[in-house]
Amino acid sequence: MAAGLVISAPASGVGKTTLTLALARAWRNRGLNVQCFKSGPDYIDPAFHAAATGRASVNVDSWAMDRGGIAHLVSRGADADVVLAEGSMGLFDGVAARGVSGTGATADIAEMLGWPVVLVIDPSGQAQTAAAIAAGLRDYRAGVRLAGVVLNRVASPRHEDLVRRALDDAGIAVFGALPRHAEISLPKRHLGLVQAEEQAEIGKLIDEAARFVAEHVDLDAVLRFAASWSPQPAANGLNVMPPGQRIALARDAAFSFVYPHMLEAWRGAGAEILPFSPLADEAPDASADVCWLPGGYPELHAGKIAANARFRSGLRAFAETRPVHGECGGYMVLGAALTDADGISHEMAGLLGLETSFAKRRMHLGYRLAELAAPIPGHQVGARLRGHEFHYSTILAQPDTPLAVVHDATGAVIAETGSRRGHATGTFFHLIAEDR
Known part of the structure; x- marks a missing residue:
């Protein structure tokens, strides 16, 4: 039975992809089989997931896919020890009108699969307010469970202490705090990250991210908060036909x-x-x-x-x-x-x-x-x-x-x-x- 988690954040650009890759590689380095997914229509991130885990990653999308199709896709995690779904944008960000099974929000996938959410919080320019944001996300929608947070780009030990105390008062677990570390920054261009296949050093970058995160994040605590999960039988797959033979x-x-x-x-x-x-x-x-x-x-x-x-x-x-x-x-x-x-x-x-x-x-x-x-x-x-x-x-x-x-x-x-x-x-x- 796998441990299922969703990696999300209040907004884009906070560090979801870097944390997902680092956690996946760190657990893989411990001998665990890790399966990643991407919530939403991003066509770049799954290649990074595959580079980190050695297993193909696919998109799951509540606006374009029905529950049966999503269940079919995530069933590939049946033999994994850890299953991670990386979110897109902020946790509840989707479109105004419901699609096939949701609005495209990461929260749809978290609720549908029953996987708790690890929030990446960047407290730059704030302190206790970061706890208010995390608490608001925790309480915004019934059915979406918050496991805890990882703080990213923390300015100093004093800054970290202020944020940790506020989160503790709010009853929110802090799995770790990451200071700024330029060596694990992923290069970008106008449509998102520079593709994994274009980066000759991507393996070394992911290894460094895994080392850095393992040093600052309690990996065992994160797993303890994960949901025990086994895939449900899917009545059908996606309605996708090949264009030719x-x-x-x-x-x-x-x-x-x-x-x-x-x-x-x-x-x-x-x-x-x-x-x-x-x-x-x-x-x-x-x-x-x-x-x-x-x-x-x-x-x-x-x-x-x-x-x-x-x-x-x-x-x-x-x-x-x-x-x-x-x-x-x-x-x-x-x-x-x-x-x-x-x-x-x-x-x-x-x-x-x-x-x-x-x-x-x-x-x-x-x-x-x-x-x-x-x-x-x-x-x-x-x-x-x-x-x-x-x-x-x-x-x-x-x-x-x-x-x-x-x-x-x-x-x-x-x-x-x-x-x-x-x-x-x-x-x-x-x-x-x-x-x-």
Whole structure:
């Protein structure tokens, strides 16, 4: 039976990911099997979890997934000693309107699975007020249990003492206090952390974080507060169908935002995934029956993509007879042109008329519910697809036939409809699951 915990915080940027990685590696170093999950639609953190634990991590999302799908995904923790779910944003932060089984808040997952929450609290610029915040989070919602807190970025022993005393008065356990330590800071860029696969020293960084946290946090006390958990039988998995039998998948530093549960579902249904690298000027495998370009960072590599003639000509030839689909960054590359941060326009594949600019930056962020007006690989006309959009690029032109009617989480219609032309389709959202 595993020990289940949720790692959360009052807000983003407090240190959830670093603590999750450090705890996972520290317990793994003690010989325990650790399974991680990511609450919410973040497609970067699961790769860090895998680097820390040696086990694949997947997203669990209460807005896009039903309880059966979530139960199916977390059942992979059945053979683990410790199961950690890393939250997103603040503990209760979700969208205004309920989705399939919740609002997307980390608290939904904590309540659904019965796992207590370890709060990461950054008391910078405050002292006793940190205890008031922790107490407010503890009492905000019945059904969500607080195990205790880990203090992060504590300024001094006196500062730590003031906060600890206040938390003790509030009846809240303090598992440890971390002083500032630059050596365990994870580098960031505009869409979040620099990806784990791009960091050659990620293993050393996680080892240092584990050493540091083991020195300052009572790991045994944290485990004592964890919930004994064994997975409940899942009536069904996620409603995710493979886009084809043999899938040519763009996969490199420019095309890397793929939800792990999607790839697992494709393989579980018998599909074969054939990765290729546009940055290495590779074309999709000619034996594939569909090509899928996921999101990533094409705006950082636009010049190289434009210069890679073999990739672009091979993609065009593939699309003459077989479907090609792009998500977010992949959608941008299927378009006519991409303007980089310096204002330089680069020719893309031209399978769609989409023109985008990273020079004119505006954040697009949120859940998306799309009803397809035309099929995409793996999904028919009328299918209701749930996904998530997060990018800073601006549409300059979107002249092709709209692919779908797309709503945000409040039900408002949005302009990013996706596009279709011939065998090519694309969306700005990343698909999580189809409604049943």
